Amino acid sequence: MKHLIILFCFTFVAFAADKTAVIKYRGCGITKKAYMKELAAAFTKKYKVEVSIEGGGATKGIRSANDGEVDVGGSCRQCLFGSDAEKKVKLHPVAWDALAIIVNKNNPVKSITLQQLKDVMLGKVTNWKDLGGEDKTLHFFKRNGKISGVGRMARELIFMDVDIDFVATQSFKSSGPLEKAILKDTYGIAVTGISSARKRDVKVLGLDGYELSKENIMKGKYPLYRPLYLVTNKKPTKLAKKFIKFAKSKAGQKIISDQGTVNLREGKKLWPVYRKAMKALEKKYKKKK
Incomplete structure (x- = not known):
């Protein structure tokens, strides 16, 4: 009986430890x-x-x-x-995952090129008409810092330069507020992760003619994976x-x-x-x- 009690206590303690x-x-x-x-x-x-x-x-x-x-x-x-x-x-x-270029769903632009994206991020393109859109000022939103997940990978994948500076209308501490800003601004554009962007009511632009789809990531056709x-x-x-x-x-x-x-x-x-x-x-x- 003593051995049974000890065994029961050991089992109970082990179970309790696992539960916590x-x-x-x-x-x-x-x-x-x-x-x-x-x-x-x-x-x-x-x-x-x-x-x-x-x-x-x-x-x-x-x-x-x-x-x-x-x-x-x-x-x-x-x-x-x-x-x-x-x-x-x-x-x-x-x-x-892949870096996604997001805009407001009411923006008529559907796709841009990698070079156009670079020009936007460096402040060389500041009007939507240069991207095939309306004659309206473009608002580029970016993540704070050069070592955030999106900030670092944008520099690595798009520019192959981890120290490059971006020219932005506004900076954000995290991806959530940045994505929410796009929801409110018809002329905003930003880079974030597709795993996050697809949960928002935003438009994801194609890049170099390729839609950002799961299949295009798998095949390597969409370049920013x-x-x-x-x-x-x-x-x-x-x-x-x-x-x-x-x-x-x-x-x-x-x-x-x-x-x-x-x-x-x-x-x-x-x-x-x-x-x-x-x-x-x-x-x-x-x-x-």
């Missing part, structure tokens, strides 16, 4: 909207482990994991070249390992795809071109330094 286990996640809003909420719900249902989700941006996601403040971070950019604040993390790619990452410390917690494994599993990848996000299998052909571009950018950065 929590994975702490912090990261960018685009990653959260791409798949994180759904992955977390499915993980909790399967393993009875809660997942607390906090925003804060890609930089905070990476650096919180670096400092051991969270089990898992979320990011829509890679680590900064040579950054001591981000050297203790491991990035786990789990999906693909980028990986989405879960981030752990190089010495991850057991719960972090378990969550990463689930995210990369067949079930986890199906959840990601079901959200309209390109999963790893669907985007496997994107890696060679993307890696080549990032290696060239890193080489350029090191040479510049």
Whole structure:
């Protein structure tokens, strides 16, 4: 009887510990909207482990994991070249996103070229008539900072220059307020992530003749694609390992795809071109330094 009581107590304590286990996640809003909420719900249902989700941006996601403040971070950019604040993390790619050019749904323009986008972001184009639209002043909205998820990836993918400055009508602290500003401004234009943009009532412009669709991301036809990452410390917690494994599993990848996000299998052909571009950018950065 004594042994049974001890066994019961051990089982109860183990069950209670499992019930109170929590994975702490912090990261960018685009990653959260791409798949994180759904992955977390499915993980909790399967393993009875809660997942607390906090925003804060890609930089905070990476650096919180670096400092051991969270089990898992979320990011829509890679680590900064040579950054001591981000050297203790491991990035786990789990999906693909793309930078989206968004405008108000009442704007008649449907597509622009990559060169036109560059000219807008550098302040060389300031009127919609130069993009095939109305003779109205163009308002370019941008994210604050050069190392935010969208800010950094816009510089990497569009300009291959991480230090370039943009000329904007207004700057925003995060993607949410920026996207909401487009809803209110017929002549506004901005760059954000498609995983976030598709949840807003905005128009997503085509680029170089290609619509920003899941299929065009998968095939690499839409050019501004980028990986989405879960981030752990190089010495991850057991719960972090378990969550990463689930995210990369067949079930986890199906959840990601079901959200309209390109999963790893669907985007496997994107890696060679993307890696080549990032290696060239890193080489350029090191040479510049």
